Amino acid sequence: xxxxxxxxxxxxxxxxxxxxxxxxxxxxxxxxxxxxxxxxxxxxxxxxxxxxxxxxxxxxxxxxxxxxxxxxxxxxxxxxxxxxxxxxxxxxxxxxxxxxxxxxxxxxxxxxxxxxxxxxxxxxxxxxxxxxxxxxxxxxxxxxxxxxxxxxxxxxxxxxxxxxxxxxxxxxxxxxxxxxxxxxxxxxxxxxxxxxxxxxxxxxxxxxxxxxxxxxxxxxxxxxxxxxxxxxxxxxxxxxxxxxxxxxxxxxxxxxxxxxxxxxxxxxxxxxxxxxxxxxxxxxxxxxxxxxxxxxxxxxxxxxxxxxxxxxxxxxxxxxxxxxxxxxxxxxxxxxxxxxxxxxxxxxxxxxxxxxxxxxxxxxxxxxxxxxxxxxxxxxxxxxxxxxxxxxxxxxxxxxxxxxxxxxxxxxxxxxxxxxxxxxxxxxxxxxxxxxxxxxxxxxxxxxxxxxxxxxxxxxxx
Amino acid sequence: xxxxxxxxxxxxxxxxxxxxxxxxxxxxxxxxxxxxxxxxxxxxxxxxxxxxxxxxxxxxxxxxxxxxxxxxxxxxxxxxxxxxxxxxxxxxxxxxxxxxxxxxxxxxxxxxxxxxxxxxxxxxxxxxxxxxxxxxxxxxxxxxxxxxxxxxxxxxxxxxxxxxxxxxxxxxxxxxxxxxxxxxxxxxxxxxxxxxxxxxxxxxxxxxxxxxxxxxxxxxxxxxxxxxxxxxxxxxxxxxxxxxxxxxxxxxxxxxxxxxxxxxxxxxxxxxxxxxxxxxxxxxxxxxxxxxxxxxxxxxxxxxxxxxxxxxxxxxxxxx
Numbered sequence: 001x002x003x004x005x006x007x008x009x010x011x012x013x014x015x016x017x018x019x020x021x022x023x024x025x026x027x028x029x030x031x032x033x034x035x036x037x038x039x040x041x042x043x044x045x046x047x048x049x050x051x052x053x054x055x056x057x058x059x060x061x062x063x064x065x066x067x068x069x070x071x072x073x074x075x076x077x078x079x080x081x082x083x084x085x086x087x088x089x090x091x092x093x094x095x096x097x098x099x100x101x102x103x104x105x106x107x108x109x110x111x112x113x114x115x116x117x118x119x120x121x122x123x124x125x126x127x128x129x130x131x132x133x134x135x136x137x138x139x140x141x142x143x144x145x146x147x148x149x150x151x152x153x154x155x156x157x158x159x160x161x162x163x164x165x166x167x168x169x170x171x172x173x174x175x176x177x178x179x180x181x182x183x184x185x186x187x188x189x190x191x192x193x194x195x196x197x198x199x200x201x202x203x204x205x206x207x208x209x210x211x212x213x214x215x216x217x218x219x220x221x222x223x224x225x226x227x228x229x230x231x232x233x234x235x236x237x238x239x240x241x242x243x244x245x246x247x248x249x250x251x252x253x254x255x256x257x258x259x260x261x262x263x264x265x266x267x268x269x270x271x272x273x274x275x276x277x278x279x280x281x282x283x284x285x286x287x288x289x290x291x292x293x294x295x296x297x298x299x300x301x302x303x304x305x306x307x308x309x310x311x312x313x314x315x316x317x318x319x320x321x322x323x324x325x326x327x328x329x330x331x332x333x334x335x336x337x338x339x340x341x342x343x344x345x346x347x348x349x350x351x352x353x354x355x356x357x358x359x360x361x362x363x364x365x366x367x368x369x370x371x372x373x374x375x376x377x378x379x380x381x382x383x384x385x386x387x388x389x390x391x392x393x394x395x396x397x398x399x400x401x402x403x404x405x406x407x408x409x410x411x412x413x414x415x416x417x418x419x420x421x422x423x424x425x426x427x428x429x430x431x432x433x434x435x436x437x438x439x440x441x442x443x444x445x446x447x448x449x450x451x452x453x454x455x456x457x458x459x460x461x462x
Numbered sequence: 463x464x465x466x467x468x469x470x471x472x473x474x475x476x477x478x479x480x481x482x483x484x485x486x487x488x489x490x491x492x493x494x495x496x497x498x499x500x501x502x503x504x505x506x507x508x509x510x511x512x513x514x515x516x517x518x519x520x521x522x523x524x525x526x527x528x529x530x531x532x533x534x535x536x537x538x539x540x541x542x543x544x545x546x547x548x549x550x551x552x553x554x555x556x557x558x559x560x561x562x563x564x565x566x567x568x569x570x571x572x573x574x575x576x577x578x579x580x581x582x583x584x585x586x587x588x589x590x591x592x593x594x595x596x597x598x599x600x601x602x603x604x605x606x607x608x609x610x611x612x613x614x615x616x617x618x619x620x621x622x623x624x625x626x627x628x629x630x631x632x633x634x635x636x637x638x639x640x641x642x643x644x645x646x647x648x649x650x651x652x653x654x655x656x657x658x659x660x661x662x663x664x665x666x667x668x669x670x671x672x673x674x675x676x677x678x679x680x681x682x683x684x685x686x687x688x689x690x691x692x693x694x695x696x697x698x699x700x701x702x703x704x705x706x707x708x709x710x711x712x713x714x715x716x717x718x719x720x721x722x723x724x725x726x727x728x729x730x731x732x733x734x735x736x737x738x739x740x741x742x743x744x745x746x747x748x749x750x751x752x753x754x755x756x757x758x759x760x761x762x763x764x765x766x767x768x769x770x771x772x773x774x775x776x777x778x779x780x781x782x
Contacts, residue, residue, distance in 0.1 A: 093723075094742060097742045098742055101748055123748070126525060126747045127525040220634070220636075220726055220727070221724065223724075278613055279612055279632065281632070281636070282611040282638075284606040284610070284634060284718075284722070285720075285721035285723075291614075421747040421748070422739075423547070426547055427547050430728070431546065434727060453546075456544070457545075459544060460543065460544020460545070461541055461544060462537070
């Protein structure tokens with residue numbers, strides 16, 4: 001799966017912050033601080049002061065990551081303003097499966113945890129490990145009368161994948177991951193974002209004609225390989241459509257829904273047209289996206305973490321090479337009716353057995369204060385669920401697409417990667433999709449096999 | 463001294479000796495439990511109990527977090543055997559075990575043939591052992607660079623392939639990577655088994671080789687008629703060690719076939735990776751029932767291979 005969280009050095013972070021200040025700070029009166037400047041932000045007053053005087057937070061970040069540094073700063077501010085002591089453990093990306101899940105069997109549980117919504121659902125919510133945080137929506141963020149509900153984009157928290165069986169939400173987001181096509185404006189000059197699939201393929205043909213590969217693709221990551229099919233299929237079947245087909249125990253949806261075949265046909269065209277860079281399926285991540293950064297290919301489809309990861313690579317390489325990042329969304333294929341954008345919100349949850357839920361919830365609201373949350377774009381180079389918070393210049397295009405009210409927001413691959421503990425995707429979707437993307441099977445074979453393999457899978461799984 | 467006194471003295475000595483033996487055994491019996499107890503307790507607590515628990519849990523559904531295991535009969539096994547990922551893992555593990563095993567031992571035998579007579583063989587043995595002291599994860603990452611395919615910046619392997627005029631190979635393609643892992647395994651493990659086998663070879667009296675030399679035996683004949691029969695029991699043990707090692711291979715596959723942060727495509731998995739992915743894998747709910755079922759399959763597989771190997775290697779011990 002993705003490695004969405006760049007580990008940036010402080011120096012890089014400073015450069016990012018500067019870039020952000022110069023480029024994307026024109027929304028309203030608020031301008032994004034530099035990375036160094038962020039850590040001098042005056043601590044805003046806390047609107048909610050909990051009675052509980054401590055809380056335990058097990059973090060998905062490590063202490064030295066940009067996000068870890070931002071959170072530590074916010075924690076210090078929170079303690080200063082409320083007197084609540086935060087016991088934080090920086091545990092990294094396996095925090096849920098390796099730390100939280102085993103702890104939930106005991107009484108020694110953290111109050112506050114964070115991860116992306118799909119992982120949180122699979123690892124903690126499914127076994128009843130998380131409680132509702134619906135009430136946090138009405139907490140004030142310390143900006144006048146504004147509440148969490150007022151400042152967050154509704155699409156970032158209000159969707160079926162973020163609901164407990166009671167209908168209440170279990171996660172309040174503070175970072176947004178989304179995805180799209182990336183290109184270097186210095187390499188592909190005056191690009192007009194394609195409006196149709198034919199225009200997209202025309203761009204690819206132009207790259208080939210210019211002697212470059214069209215698309216870089218790290219083929220050893222299943223969840224990267226699925227982007228093309230899921231993006232196109234979701235445009236035909238909409239949010240929840242892919243999941244519905246995945247859960248269909250007869251597997252018949254795969255052949256009866258014409259959108260899947262059409263989507264697969266474009267993937268077949270991508271494969272058979274040899275648009276993917278030579279060796280894309282014989283390398284280890286991140287070697288192929290680095291080839292894109294080196295200019296060997298014109299386009300790269302990855303998440304909003306693309307710029308920070310490739311920039312980190314170029315900085316380490318030395319040589320002073322830089323990229324002027326541009327991005328656009330997958331065009332609507334003919335006959336498709338859902339103008340979707342994929343997202344994966346990352347946020348906080350409160351455990352069911354939490355001893356200090358009020359303090360944990362107060363902290364969540366405090367972090368969403370504009371001045372505090374500014375660290376996510378300014379230092380960590382990521383998008384936030386606040387549309388009023390500017391982002392670094394490189395992320396402007398994709399941030400605009402994310403906040404486009406006309407777009408339908410769908411979870412990455414419709415959250416099928418976590419269906420049944422991820423085993424459905426591992427056994428059925430990914431192997432077939434890899435074969436399709438490699439040009440080993442046709443679109444028709446793909447949907448036929450999806451139907452039969454899915455039915456086989458569900459015979460032995462509940 | 464009269465014969466009567468002599469007899470009496472002899473009897474006294476005998477009774478005294480018998481008494482001391484009795485006391486000794488009593489003392490031994492008294493210290494038996496204090497000495498065996500702690501080891502037995504630890505063994506039962508940390509080995510026997512988890513093994514039995516794994517078997518019991520394999521008949522349950524258990525997501526770990528917060529929940530309690532729920533008995534579900536053979537469902538976990540049904541799920542396990544209904545997954546392509548399991549068959550891929552099983553097939554690859556057998557490839558590592560059999561092909562990797564044959565390769566490792568052939569290489570080890572070749573070295574035992576020549577190493578004994580080589581000058582500086584102690585040094586060579588140490589060098590051959592080196593890959594063993596490197597963590598498999600580091601080895602995997604390193605080999606990821608060696609086998610890199612990139613037409614503009616090839617890895618070392620393809621650089622050499624191109625040097626001899628052949629087209630570069632896509633070593634790390636999911637279809638090929640299992641064989642790259644087999645190669646890496648042989649290269650990394652051979653040193654370990656050479657060390658064990660050479661320790662056994664060193665025990666063989668030199669005159670047997672001298673005698674074979676006088677008779678004009680070739681290195682292979684000496685291996686076939688002297689080394690092999692006289693190290694047979696050690697080879698048997700080494701075979702058992704290999705079996706146990708091969709069935710739990712994990713790290714090398716994890717980092718060589720995938721990005722190293724998330725599981726690679728299932729076609730490259732080993733049983734070890736299957737267990738890891740289903741318990742701590744990327745984003746899923748832990749499935750400890752299925753994981754334990756896979757663990758039981760692995761225990762059975764090890765037992766089967768070890769029994770078969772012992773039977774195959776059963777031979778009368780040669781005394782020398």
